[in-house]
Amino acid sequence: MALPQRKTDIGPPNFEQFLPPVIKKNYGKWKYHEVLTPGTMVHVAESGDKLWTVRVASPRLIATDTIREHCDIAEKYCDGHLRYTTRNNVEFLVSDESKLEPLKKDLTARGFKMGGIGYGISNIVHTQGWVHCHSAATDASGLVKSMMDELYEYFESKRLPNKLRLAVACCVNMCGAVHCSDIAIVAVHTKIPTIAHANFKNMCELPTVIGSCPTRAISPDTAQKSVKINPEKCMFCGNCFTVCPPMSIKDPERDGIAIVVGGKVSTLRTNPKFSKLVIPYISNEPPRWPKVVAAVKHIVEVYAANARKHERVGEWIERVGWERFFSLTGIDFTFHSIDDFTFMRDTLRTSPAFKW
Amino acid sequence: MKKYNTPLIDDLEKGPWPSFVTEMKKAAKNNEMANDALGHLEKCYSTKVGYWKHGGIVGVLGYGGGVIGRYSELGEEFPGVAHFHTVRLNQPSGFFYTSKALKEICDIWDKYGSGLTNMHGSTGDVVLLGCRTESLEAVFAEYSSRGWDLGSSGSALRTPSCCVGPARCEWANYDTLGLNYALTQEFQDEMHRPSFSYKFKFKLSGCACDCVASLARSDMSIIGTWKGNIVIDQAEVKNYAKNGMDINAEIVNMCPTQCISYDGKEMKIDNAECNRCMHCIAKMTKALKPSGEKGATICIGSKAPIVVGSLLSWVIVPFIKLEPPYTELKDLIRKIWDWWDENAKPRERIGEVIEMKGMRSFLEYIGVPPMPQQIKEPRKDPFMFYTEDDIASFKTKEAEEKKTGKYKF
Amino acid sequence: METAELQDKIFAFVQAAQGKKKLKEKDIINGMNAETGIDKDVVKKAMRGMIDVGRLMYSYGGGASSVEIPSEEYLREKGLIK
Ligand code: HEM
Ligand code: HEM
Ligand code: HEM
Ligand code: HEM
Ligand code: SF4
Ligand code: SF4
Ligand code: SF4
Ligand code: SF4
Numbered sequence: 120m121a122l123p124q125r126k127t128d129i130g131p132p133n134f135e136q137f138l139p140p141v142i143k144k145n146y147g148k149w150k151y152h153e154v155l156t157p158g159t160m161v162h163v164a165e166s167g168d169k170l171w172t173v174r175v176a177s178p179r180l181i182a183t184d185t186i187r188e189h190c191d192i193a194e195k196y197c198d199g200h201l202r203y204t205t206r207n208n209v210e211f212l213v214s215d216e217s218k219l220e221p222l223k224k225d226l227t228a229r230g231f232k233m234g235g236i237g238y239g240i241s242n243i244v245h246t247q248g249w250v251h252c253h254s255a256a257t258d259a260s261g262l263v264k265s266m267m268d269e270l271y272e273y274f275e276s277k278r279l280p281n282k283l284r285l286a287v288a289c290c291v292n293m294c295g296a297v298h299c300s301d302i303a304i305v306a307v308h309t310k311i312p313t314i315a316h317a318n319f320k321n322m323c324e325l326p327t328v329i330g331s332c333p334t335r336a337i338s339p340d341t342a343q344k345s346v347k348i349n350p351e352k353c354m355f356c357g358n359c360f361t362v363c364p365p366m367s368i369k370d371p372e373r374d375g376i377a378i379v380v381g382g383k384v385s386t387l388r389t390n391p392k393f394s395k396l397v398i399p400y401i402s403n404e405p406p407r408w409p410k411v412v413a414a415v416k417h418i419v420e421v422y423a424a425n426a427r428k429h430e431r432v433g434e435w436i437e438r439v440g441w442e443r444f445f446s447l448t449g450i451d452f453t454f455h456s457i458d459d460f461t462f463m464r465d466t467l468r469t470s471p472a473f474k475w
Numbered sequence: 476m477k478k479y480n481t482p483l484i485d486d487l488e489k490g491p492w493p494s495f496v497t498e499m500k501k502a503a504k505n506n507e508m509a510n511d512a513l514g515h516l517e518k519c520y521s522t523k524v525g526y527w528k529h530g531g532i533v534g535v536l537g538y539g540g541g542v543i544g545r546y547s548e549l550g551e552e553f554p555g556v557a558h559f560h561t562v563r564l565n566q567p568s569g570f571f572y573t574s575k576a577l578k579e580i581c582d583i584w585d586k587y588g589s590g591l592t593n594m595h596g597s598t599g600d601v602v603l604l605g606c607r608t609e610s611l612e613a614v615f616a617e618y619s620s621r622g623w624d625l626g627s628s629g630s631a632l633r634t635p636s637c638c639v640g641p642a643r644c645e646w647a648n649y650d651t652l653g654l655n656y657a658l659t660q661e662f663q664d665e666m667h668r669p670s671f672s673y674k675f676k677f678k679l680s681g682c683a684c685d686c687v688a689s690l691a692r693s694d695m696s697i698i699g700t701w702k703g704n705i706v707i708d709q710a711e712v713k714n715y716a717k718n719g720m721d722i723n724a725e726i727v728n729m730c731p732t733q734c735i736s737y738d739g740k741e742m743k744i745d746n747a748e749c750n751r752c753m754h755c756i757a758k759m760t761k762a763l764k765p766s767g768e769k770g771a772t773i774c775i776g777s778k779a780p781i782v783v784g785s786l787l788s789w790v791i792v793p794f795i796k797l798e799p800p801y802t803e804l805k806d807l808i809r810k811i812w813d814w815w816d817e818n819a820k821p822r823e824r825i826g827e828v829i830e831m832k833g834m835r836s837f838l839e840y841i842g843v844p845p846m847p848q849q850i851k852e853p854r855k856d857p858f859m860f861y862t863e864d865d866i867a868s869f870k871t872k873e874a875e876e877k878k879t880g881k882y883k884f
Numbered sequence: 885m886e887t888a889e890l891q892d893k894i895f896a897f898v899q900a901a902q903g904k905k906k907l908k909e910k911d912i913i914n915g916m917n918a919e920t921g922i923d924k925d926v927v928k929k930a931m932r933g934m935i936d937v938g939r940l941m942y943s944y945g946g947g948a949s950s951v952e953i954p955s956e957e958y959l960r961e962k963g964l965i966k
Contacts, residue, residue, distance in 0.1 A: 123620035131565035147641035182502035183581035190574035249519035268490030299691035371523035539942025629949035669949035
């Protein structure tokens with residue numbers, strides 16, 4: 120069969136054709152919204168029009184048949200209109216209140232999970248992992264599934280002092296915004312790259328490789344027409360592997376997981392913050408990563424028990440102090456949490472006022 | 476079709492959260508590629524390493540991005556993932572769809588690819604996972620003839636994305652969806668034909684809640700804000716109090732600038748002292764509403780840790796009005812790219828170049844004056860440059876003072 | 885200069901760098917401009933013309949995009965040679 124004629128540089132379709140009529144009519148004229156349950160909210164326009172949103176969990180990695188099922192539901196209750204969220208949930212948009220309860224019933228019957236709105240835990244932003252990336256030190260989708268199974272009640276019903284944003288990055292490149300999450304998982308490599316010297320000169324550019332190393336650990340190895348790595352300086356970032364595939368950094372027994380906490384991106388109350396390292400290493404244990412999951416759940420629970428209403432994790436920790444965070448959670452404080460890289464000057468304590 | 480035994484990932488079908496393994500199996504029922512992807516993933520779980528190679532030179536004719544090349548080292552064992560390239564389709568602003576449009580996307584993808592997708596990738600694109608090299612031109616022809624273009628990858632402008640904004644949010648200070656669409660259309664060439672030193676991302680949030688995390692993950696973060704007062708509906712304030720909100724504890728005491736007061740009856744805001752953090756508005760949306768001039772703050776430079784540490788975006792232009800055709804913003808963007816292009820080494824993001832060359836060089840080039848809104852605090856060291864022009868302008872100012880008899884610091 | 889002649893020069897420029905340096909669009913545009921004095925926008929247009937028909941192609945590696953001479957395999961896949 121002949122292919123249709125390709126077109127270039129047309130860009131995406133104009134979003135306006137996809138907006139439900141109630142949104143077109145009230146575009147930019149919304150007055151307020153109310154969270155009705157963790158899975159539903161209603162937006163009310165200045166005109167008095169109302170729009171109900173039902174938010175449904177998604178693993179992000181979905182089959183076309185599941186998208187078709189989303190479509191069928193949208194056709195039945197929403198005149199064919201739906202959207203996805205930045206955190207990869209699905210949202211059904213209802214303009215006719217009489218369809219709201221039947222929609223929810225149908226979703227429940229089909230096994231879809233509603234939740235993620237307001238002061239709880241929404242879907243986990245994550246990267247590709249073993250499903251699709253060459254750089255991965257672990258799998259992202261499996262970690263997300265394991266964590267959300269354990270934290271599920273915070274998605275569906277149980278409430279926290281504020282929202283709690285989780286993220287997973289499957290290597291230190293940290294695609295996505297994991298470095299500003301309330302709790303994030305970062306997979307780490309922990310051994311210096313091995314170098315397949317024979318392939319080096321065919322696959323890599325010497326100056327690029329030397330320049331790629333942030334700690335200047337790499338120098339030429341003229342005898343082998345390759346490079347060598349100073350083990351004292353390498354901190355396993357994998358940047359050389361990115362620019363030079365023969366410098367393999369993967370190691371099944373040594374790759375592991377680090378946990379960082381206390382980041383946020385909004386400016387509500389306090390400035391945006393990076394997440395900070397609190398647990399430097401947990402072994403990589405697919406398919407369920409039990410220790411990682413337990414650590415995250417523990418931190419969530421300590422936060423829930425100690426934070427004041429509206430405090431995000433980072434705000435709570437800044438109020439009580441990091442020394443108190445470590446004592447409340449019982450997490451061992453290690454050298455890894457003391458910055459010896461670019462942020463040392465900003466992160467060491469310069470006053471004798473602290474808590475025991 | 477080969478049947479794989481997958482005990483490890485099967486475990487991930489249990490539990491309340493929807494399972495990506497179930498999804499992969501669903502696709503695998505009638506798709507050989509998805510089936511091999513399952514077997515391949517089980518192998519990763521059993522050995523604890525990945526087997527994807529570093530991509531490859533794949534794409535559609537004339538474009539330099541939009542397809543992520545992916546080959547497996549285990550192509551013989553799992554022929555269905557020997558090629559498993561990702562096609563990035565440019566999403567509509569705000570991720571709004573009709574069922575008709577989505578079904579069309581699915582039908583084409585089932586015909587050529589694995590039937591697996593990400594809705595959406597962290598970049599914002601619709602991510603179609605797993606397709607062979609020889610199908611790429613056909614996939615592109617099918618999609619583009621129906622109005623869907625590829626997103627971006629490589630050293631190029633990456634697919635812009637935005638929050639839901641005025642479509643369904645009362646806090647949007649500008650039309651995030653409209654601007655997102657306008658920028659995507661304006662810069663098609665920069666998206667599809669990589670001519671930059673490295674990637675460049677725009678992310679657009681309608682207010683400081685920053686629902687797309689633009690401040691943390693875009694080279695240019697465009698965050699909505701306003702210049703007028705917060706209008707208070709005192710009757711609604713009463714309702715919040717009646718419904719159990721402790722306004723003093725939850726709002727007044729949590730205001731970072733301590734500019735709110737509440738005497739149990741009436742709420743007052745000293746608007747000149749408000750820094751527009753959004754806390755009170757987000758908690759009392761029925762009672763509080765920004766008013767006056769609407770626009771955005773432009774911040775530059777955020778990136779993940781590679782290579783020498785992560786950056787959050789820095790405030791560059793404290794306030795800009797954003798109305799179609801957005802000429803001022805587009806001009807600013809072109810100037811920023813010019814400066815970056817001139818000064819960047821390969822693989823240097825703009826934030827890193829600003830660190831190297833200095834904020835002054837950057838601001839002077841793009842024509843933005845220094846303002847205290849750009850900094851958290853002034854410099855702490857006395858090691859600064861004085862140009863001849865700087866001294867001359869200080870001297871001129873002093874000469875002026877001698878004439879008027881009044882100091883102007 | 886005729887476009888065809890300029891394109892031959894661009895091709896020779898890319899050929900000379902093959903295996904030594906990964907050229908970005910900018911390197912080619914600036915290089916040709918320095919060599920021939922031809923306006924950068926003209927060079928860019930001529931180069932894009934070559935990429936559109938598969939005489940040159942965008943490549944990706946080392947974490948960044950570059951412009952290269954396509955392999956036979958690529959041309960065959962695109963149906964440009966048999
Ligand atoms: C040298 C550093 C980096 C490398 C080697 C790298 C590598 C990759 C690769 C290979 C993918 C594609 C995964 C796949 O589909 O197979 C990817 C996706 C992505 N990258 Fe990176 N990346 C790097 C840095 C960054 C940084 C600094 C950011 C953002 C600040 C970023 C943001 C993203 C995003 C958003 C995606 C899409 C992820 C998804 O949707 O799953 N990357 N990256
Ligand atoms: C080139 C660098 C510096 C020079 C030449 C310098 C020189 C001096 C001199 C001449 C004095 C007065 C001594 C006296 O007669 O009592 C002094 C005092 C002092 N300097 Fe520095 N200093 C330098 C850097 C610093 C730095 C970096 C610090 C702190 C971080 C510092 C902290 C102090 C303090 C606290 C005093 C005592 C002030 C006082 O007694 O009130 N100095 N310095
Ligand atoms: C040429 C270089 C420097 C000279 C001549 C110098 C001189 C002095 C003098 C004279 C004092 C006062 C001592 C006193 O209390 O009688 C002092 C104090 C001090 N200087 Fe420096 N200084 C120099 C560089 C530095 C540098 C580079 C630092 C730190 C980065 C520094 C930190 C201090 C501190 C912390 C004190 C003590 C302040 C205190 O007693 O509270 N100085 N310096
Ligand atoms: C040799 C060193 C290699 C490096 C540095 C590398 C690194 C990367 C990086 C950094 C990304 C994500 C890029 C981004 O998000 O900015 C990526 C994905 C990708 N890789 Fe590799 N990889 C390598 C090998 C290759 C090779 C040899 C090719 C092809 C010649 C290739 C093709 C790709 C492609 C096409 C993507 C998707 C483009 C993108 O999203 O930027 N890779 N790889
Ligand atoms: S975080 Fe690392 S492993 Fe994960 S998708 Fe990004 S580059 Fe790949
Ligand atoms: S892993 Fe990172 S630190 Fe180690 S040699 Fe490679 S680039 Fe340098
Ligand atoms: S960033 Fe602000 S305007 Fe945009 S959706 Fe979030 S709260 Fe609304
Ligand atoms: S927006 Fe923030 S700073 Fe302004 S009044 Fe409200 S809480 Fe205070």
